Amino acid sequence: MVGGSLAGLMSALTLARSGMAVTVLERHGPKPGNGGVLMTNDGLLEKLTGWNSTPGGAPTPAHLPGGFHSWGAIHDALRDTAAADERITLHHHTRIASADQDTRRAWATTDEGKRFEADVVIGGDGHRSVVRAAVAPHRPHAAFAGYVIWIGFPRESSLPPRVRKDRRIGQGAFLHSDNGILFGNYMPDEDGRPNDLQVGVGWYDNTHNAFLRQNGNVRDGVVHHSVTPDQVPDRVWDELARLARKDWPAPWADVLLAAIEQRALTGIPIAEYVPDRLVNGRIAIVGNAAHVPTPMTGSGFSESVSDAEALAEAVAEGFVPDHAATALERYELARLRRARSVVESGKSFSSSFRIDR
Numbered sequence: 498m499v500g501g502s503l504a505g506l507m508s509a510l511t512l513a514r515s516g517m518a519v520t521v522l523e524r525h526g527p528k529p530g531n532g533g534v535l536m537t538n539d540g541l542l543e544k545l546t547g548w549n550s551t552p553g554g555a556p557t558p559a560h561l562p563g564g565f566h567s568w569g570a571i572h573d574a575l576r577d578t579a580a581a582d583e584r585i586t587l588h589h590h591t592r593i594a595s596a597d598q599d600t601r602r603a604w605a606t607t608d609e610g611k612r613f614e615a616d617v618v619i620g621g622d623g624h625r626s627v628v629r630a631a632v633a634p635h636r637p638h639a640a641f642a643g644y645v646i647w648i649g650f651p652r653e654s655s656l657p658p659r660v661r662k663d664r665r666i667g668q669g670a671f672l673h674s675d676n677g678i679l680f681g682n683y684m685p686d687e688d689g690r691p692n693d694l695q696v697g698v699g700w701y702d703n704t705h706n707a708f709l710r711q712n713g714n715v716r717d718g719v720v721h722h723s724v725t726p727d728q729v730p731d732r733v734w735d736e737l738a739r740l741a742r743k744d745w746p747a748p749w750a751d752v753l754l755a756a757i758e759q760r761a762l763t764g765i766p767i768a769e770y771v772p773d774r775l776v777n778g779r780i781a782i783v784g785n786a787a788h789v790p791t792p793m794t795g796s797g798f799s800e801s802v803s804d805a806e807a808l809a810e811a812v813a814e815g816f817v818p819d820h821a822a823t824a825l826e827r828y829e830l831a832r833l834r835r836a837r838s839v840v841e842s843g844k845s846f847s848s849s850f851r852i853d854r
């Protein structure tokens with residue numbers, strides 16, 4: 498498994514449940530930073546692992562009740578559960594440069610030339626997947642969708658006193674302006690500070706595409722990396738502050754202005770990818786490596802759960818190492834149509850929202 502984030506860890510867990518030994522190769526350490534809030538169904542860990550599903554069965558080492566969780570809390574629970582599974586080996590700080598195969602084996606090669614061989618290689622390595630190049634060499638890159646989302650998480654204590662405890666924050670926001678869409682709400686309290694919650698805000702902005710290109714975040718129509726706060730010049734901070742005051746009402750303008758003042762907004766240029774295949778021989782892709790819908794669909798995580806389940810079911814139906822491709826073809830058959838339609842549904846939003854300048 499290349500990539501040990503949400504899709505990679507979930508697929509590792511379901512494959513281990515099906516009896517496979519899984520090696521996860523992740524370029525980052527065990528606790529990568531990432532923002533955002535995702536919703537999980539109750540019993541997700543039990544479903545993925547099959548543990549604790551019968552009376553007296555082994556409990557999962559982490560607890561993840563159904564509901565809204567920060568991305569980090571979900572990642573921690575999946576990583577701890579994978580680490581406790583003796584069929585899964587986690588390698589962190591291991592960056593894969595390419596994947597390839599012959600008729601008997603598949604392999605992933607690190608940027609230092611070390612080769613990991615297996616019956617199958619699965620790419621769970623996100624929207625800039627390197628494994629995708631071995632599955633769809635004719636179309637290896639996700640395309641820039643034409644807008645960026647700025648996300649920030651200021652603490653309530655950093656907001657002006659007049660908007661602290663403003664009940665409109667807890668009611669959440671989903672607002673539109675001429676050139677933007679804004680989401681906001683309190684973040685779940687996961688560090689025991691109920692009186693000083695973080696306020697999560699996400700601002701879809703279609704007015705800074707020229708900046709994204711000049712700054713190298715988007716090159717030749719492909720998203721290369723997010724905009725970290727230190728890459729944002731004062732000119733752009735000033736423009737964001739002006740737009741925040743013009744386009745958004747209180748308390749959301751104040752939340753954005755606090756994040757701008759703290760230089761604590763990250764810009765994520767949005768990518769999209771409609772797959773025409775998920776499998777090539779002994780190599781397959783899952784999660785954002787396989788299909789990249791705009792986050793406006795709110796479906797990337799749940800589709801990754803479905804990939805993990807479909808992969809395990811395809812393997813459980815029968816896995817013969819000499820004919821590994823047959824099991825992966827069942828996975829593709831189960832998932833390709835749905836994956837395409839989810840991304841396509843988001844593309845109609847993107848084409849109505851983006852402005853090409």
Ligand SMILES: Cc1cc2nc3c(=O)[nH]c(=O)nc-3n(C[C@H](O)[C@H](O)[C@H](O)COP(=O)(O)OP(=O)(O)OC[C@H]3O[C@@H](n4cnc5c(N)ncnc54)[C@H](O)[C@@H]3O)c2cc1C
Pocket residue numbers: 499500501502503504505522523524525529533534535536591592593594621622623624625626627646648765783784785786792794795796797798799800801
């Ligand atoms: C701003 C934003 C908001 C979102 N909101 C929602 C939402 O509300 N609802 C929802 O369902 N989904 C949402 N999503 C999507 C959702 O987070 C993802 O679809 C889901 O987490 C699956 O991601 P992933 O694990 O496939 O990819 P990623 O999270 O990108 O993980 C890929 C992993 O692979 C590793 N990796 C990459 N390249 C290599 C390499 N060469 N070698 C080794 N490791 C590598 C990375 O370090 C990373 O750990 C959102 C996404 C974004 C960007």
